[in-house]
Amino acid sequence: MILESAMLQIKQGMEKEYEEAFRQASQIISSMKGYITHELQRCMEAEGKYLLLVKWESLEDHTIGFRQSNEYQEWKKQLHHFYDPFPVVEHFEQVKLA
Template identity: 45%
Template sequence: MAVLEQALLPVRAGSEAAFEAAVAEARPLIEASPGFISLHIHRPTGTGQPYLLLAEWRSVEDHRDGFRQSERYQMWRSLLHPFYDPIPEVSYFGDAL
């Protein structure tokens, strides 16, 4: 059973282009993680709305205990977290109904 990680990314206004460039640089860090399946980041349709991150993992532990405890995550965080206000909260979801 795969799990879906969801986060709303509140990117600071005016930094959207730089954020999207940082995502392109950070993407290989998450893709190299054990248990990683896919990553989709969707642009907001309105001004001031958050981006939507959807990442699929083999398990919650692969994300939480694997990626988030790794040096790759520290690099991911240094690239992307400066754009957020506030820091996003992550939720996990199981199989679709």
């Protein structure tokens, strides 16, 4: 399992519109092969700042399966115009502690 992380900055005054668009777009990502779960967190200290966390079965499920799909084109259409600047997406794997 991998964790996708993206810090999102939403254009000023568009937060409520973004949250509604994200609710609708969530149906897209949750239907993808390898998708496990996702969550969107709103920052309490900085207006318009969000953290998106998505769990995937593998890195390729996100980078190839989702990012190279027709569904991703719809995801982009619904959400990418809200971001300024465009977010950096990173992937993490869990460190085994025991």
